[in-house]
Amino acid sequence: MAPARPSSALQRRLDDFAALQSSSRRSTTPVVGLSAALVGWADFIYCTPRTYLLTPFSSLGPARANEALLMSRRLGAEELRACGFVNDILAEDGPGFRERVLREVDEWLGAHLRGESILAIKELLRRPDRPLDDAQGVHEIVAGLRCFASGIPQEEFRRLASGEKRHKL
Template identity: 25%
Template sequence: MSTVDLPQLETLAIQLSATGVAELAFNRPQRYNALSPEAYKDWLKAIQWAASCDRVKVAVLTGRGKYYTSGQELRRPDLSAVGQDAQVRKLDVTKTLVDELIKFPKLLIAAVNGPAFGFGVTTLALCDVVYSVPHATFNTPFMKLAYCAEGCSSVLFPRIMGPSKANEMLLMGRTFTAEELERCGLISRIFPAENFLQTVLTIAEDCAKFSVDAMKITKELIRGIDRDLLLEVNAREMQQLLERMRSQNAIDTLNQFVDGVERKRAMKKAKPSKL
């Protein structure tokens, strides 16, 4: 693996093979690869680097540890002016990241190594190919948090999965298995958990032998027709998400969620040790 001139990021690990396969791995395994504000920034930097670096021919998104990503790191809402500004900046980063995924010019493969939640699920539809381990599960808990669809899932999920299954995912918060998503076309193939990442990287290495120009042109033919639509959808979703996050309904729901997490932690801490 080459390590020359690779971005050094806190929450995302990057490796680049000599043949041009960039592995972009969510790297907070102790937090189930939860997406903190810093993680969104790192993901954006990694995607922008992979898009612009001539040495990168194929990019593979994956996660370290047991999870692909547990989605947005949920914290108690900060209703101060500083907190409101931070919320806007975070959503600006998120919007830009989705824009960059929409415009990403090279082959982008997702290697889902474990459970995926929220933004980690919706952005799979922006990848060109999705592979998964058999035990991965997929959930978008937007309704439980009083949020709304994002990552262009409001358009891409119904198109890929069909309206009924997409509505189960986005409106009802049902957890899907990898097998279910393979049947409806969001996942291309399921590979055994053993040596899963190496299997995907081997496929990526084979693709890296192809003409980069031919890949870019063909991807443009496939994706280019939808670009303006998806950019517009992303902007609309982000505006709606900001409004939802600032609603009293969502604030109360998130506070209740955090209260529940804190109670569970306190009970676990107070539980007598068996040793």
């Protein structure tokens, strides 16, 4: 299978970014791989005590973001709550976790609130940052594609697969 042309790959990433940024759907999902880089767009984030983050996020504040980005430092659940990245740490693990999160969200955002009002408030809160977020999203996508085109990720995966390098996970 031939690799995707950069223009179509770029278009897909831009479409994904725009869809995530403007989504009004409630979503409960595990965060692994690329979704770990996108979870910062969520309105509410819940985790278990064993949760950790090994991905850079500027919304963590400059000190934590620098540690995650430049030092590839693993941030645990308590640190993520302390810096405001997660809303709460729930003791439930496994199948009960999803039900607990949905129950909590329904209690806060249930039928007593109007969905249109919530979306309007969300839009007003995010509007001042939207131009910067849009521009940064494009810059990150282009930088990621350049990195991919240079072969750096492929070389790192080769090193992992051969056992030459060990992953922190």
